[in-house]
Amino acid sequence: MHTDLNVTTHSFSDCQAQAVALAERVAGCLRQALAERGSAVLAVSGGSTPKAFLARLSGEALDWANVHVTLVDERWVPESDPRSNARMVRSQLLQGAAAAARFVPLYTGDPTPDAGLGTATARIDALPLPFDAVVLGMGEDGHTASFFPGGDHLAAALDLDGRAPVLSMRAPGADEPRITLSLPTLLHTRALYLLVSGEKKRDLLADARLGLGAAQHYPVRAVLTQPRVPVAVYWCP
């Protein structure tokens, strides 16, 4: 385990062990929230990396009916599309007892994320925040959530004093328009995790943290260097 001011890295020799450890950790956050406040709020990223973690979390014995689950970001596609993050979360996490969780999607069915922004923002505003746990991922271009390099609303999304909790995002590296929670919204959490795999992402994270070379411009650096919430990185090869 490696620690600096705000980032702790937990490295695992295999990705199943990583998924199990993070599922236990996040279940602990949710259990504590349920015991103390009667409800819990979780935000997870999409993509492929969180699948094993979400499937594992799904099997945890929790009062799922009082757990709110949302996404840190969404591709602007309906749930019938294989690229839908909501579809992935439904198939991996919201199964068995966990199907009782209150899922809050970001996609609204409007033609564009800008058209759906008001509805999506109202959904997030209605959550009993702070989040109990936020689980981010990272792309090999240094994006996290939908904070893409060159994104049209990147500066506003990363602004720690920004007022908009949800933003639309179009970027050259994103296949479709996106909707994303802002950085200050994601940091309004009791626990923050960054789930990554592969040596390339490990090296990229190290460079981003230190601000080396091209990685000094990677959006994930804003998460690693912010002063508000400690970041626990869960890494497997």
Ligand SMILES: O=C(O)[C@H](O)[C@@H](O)[C@H](O)[C@H](O)COP(=O)(O)O
């Ligand atoms: O919708 C998305 O694309 C995500 O939420 C995104 O931020 C994701 O975490 C990274 O792109 C990593 O994706 P992989 O896990 O598929 O590499």
